[in-house]
Amino acid sequence: MFLPGESHITAEDARGFGQVDTWVFDLDNTLYPSEARVWPQVDERITLYVMRLYGLDGLSARALQKHFYHRYGTTLKALMVEAAIDPHDFLDFAHDIDHSTITLDPALGAAIERLPGRKLILTNGSRRHAENVAGKLGILDHFEDVFDIAAADFVPKPDRSTYERFLDRHGVDPRRSALFEDIARNLVVPHDLGMATVLVVPRTVDPFREAFEQEAVREPHIDHITNDLAGFLSDRVLPAKAA
Known part of the structure; x- marks a missing residue:
């Protein structure tokens, strides 16, 4: 998926984060690693x-x-x-699962906390599931709100209406926002709407997921790819904002 030693990839004409004031994160397989067994x-x-x-x-x-x-x-x-x-x-x-497999992620929590602006979760799961998982990771308090599948009227990503409903509900300007997501096809519409897009992939192949769900796809609608979300935020996002 990555060459030896790589953890982040940025497209040549990628959108940056200098104008971003709203940070949007998918939940499952994005905010936690496959080892969490969620x-x-x-x-x-x-x-x-x-x-x-x-x-x-x-x-x-x-x-x-x-x-x-x-x-x-x-x-x-x-x-x-x-x-x-x-x-x-x-x-x-x-979503009636064992959450004991999820551990605190202080590095991710610190990186998300330092992001300037609003932080939101956009998930095809339920609010309760998102709050349970984010709470166990120790990052829930950093998020303003969760836009779940019920808020989307049960129309899942990647349907365009779901993103538009999310943007409208929270008053988000897509040209000033970034979306972090683990499935490449779910970034097509956000990129078209003007969002900076980051594909989060596992460090090793996850046997519990299909190949297309974890492929490091290098396409025009994907600005950045990483297999280390906390590291990407610290290495690529926060320094750029501080410069």
Whole structure:
């Protein structure tokens, strides 16, 4: 994914951070490393939900879950369309996980705290999930608010309406904001809207995620790529703001 010794990559014509006054972060697989074992637990809970809903065995439920994910963007959206489920019940079930695997991240907390301006979380998960995870990381107090899937009317990223709804709800000027996200396709619309974009990828391949979800994609809609979020904020963002 990176050459030996690399941790950050910046495109030649990348947008910088000199004008940024609003910092927007995805939650899952962006604000915590794969070692935290958060997403595998959520993924397993979603599979279990599908098993119980349709009366399927594990392998069949997993296959159907992934079909839904690729067709609708999230399994939640698929089940709302296909089975008219209560989205709140689904989210409560999917996010009922063990948080003891998440540890404090003082370096990330210090870097986010030093960012000048507003800080917001934009997630396809629930507010409760975001607050639980960010709280365990020790970074929740640095964020002004969480824009979750319910605030998006259950329309997930990368749908354009979700970003527009987020920008409007919080009065964010996209040309003065930056978005940190772990899935490359979720940065296409934000970049088109004028946001500086940073793709956060794992340091090593995560066996619990699909290849496209963690690829260090070098495309025009991605200004920066890093496998060390705290280091990127300290090395690339904060010095530039102080200069």
